Amino acid sequence: MTAPGAPTAASAQIELEIEGMTCASCVRRVERAVSALPQVAGASVNLASETRSPGPPPRPARLASSVNLTEGPTTMPEITLVAPDISCDHCKHTIETELATLAGVAQVQVEPPAKTVHVVYDEAVVSEPAIRSRLDEIGYPVAV
Numbered sequence: 001m002t003a004p005g006a007p008t009a010a011s012a013q014i015e016l017e018i019e020g021m022t023c024a025s026c027v028r029r030v031e032r033a034v035s036a037l038p039q040v041a042g043a044s045v046n047l048a049s050e051t052r053s054p055g056p057p058p059r060p061a062r063l064a065s066s067v068n069l070t071e072g073p074t075t076m077p078e079i080t081l082v083a084p085d086i087s088c089d090h091c092k093h094t095i096e097t098e099l100a101t102l103a104g105v106a107q108v109q110v111e112p113p114a115k116t117v118h119v120v121y122d123e124a125v126v127s128e129p130a131i132r133s134r135l136d137e138i139g140y141p142v143a144v
Contacts (some may be wrong), residue, residue, distance in 0.1 A: 018045070029100060029107075076106055078120045081126055083140040086115045091140065099137050102126050117142075 018030060027045040034043035086092070092110040095117055099108040104125025109118040117140075119131055132142050 008058065025059045076120050077123050077128075078118065079131070081119070081132065081135065082115055082143045083117055083135055084115055084143050085140050086110065086112050086117070088112055089101055094138060095135065095140055099131065099134060105131070 031043045031044050034040055071074050083095070086095070091110065095110045096108045099105050099117070099119060102121075104122040105119060106122060107118075107120040110116070111118070117135065121128075121131065135142055
């Protein structure tokens, strides 16, 4: 983590290296998570360099946990659901995009060949029934 120059509290900026981003969805997810933190005026993520520069920084531990940069297993629950109507990459994109808009959903991974949706979520913000309901609303009901 580097802090360019000697910034004041009102204009402080930090730059962090973030590994594992592979697409524009990753960029949006990190920007949303960081921008939602108290004391952060905004975030700019660069996919090519895998860096992010928010506005005034929060405490690093809070920032790291908000974008899952900490080492070790996540403390958020994970579910894998079977949705028989998943058939292609378009289905994958639709589901990943729609579920990523739900507050509390930290990660979504869809595997069309297996017809599965793997979701990591914050149970204090969103429930498993709400995730199942959203899948049903967008045309991918979960098998019971």
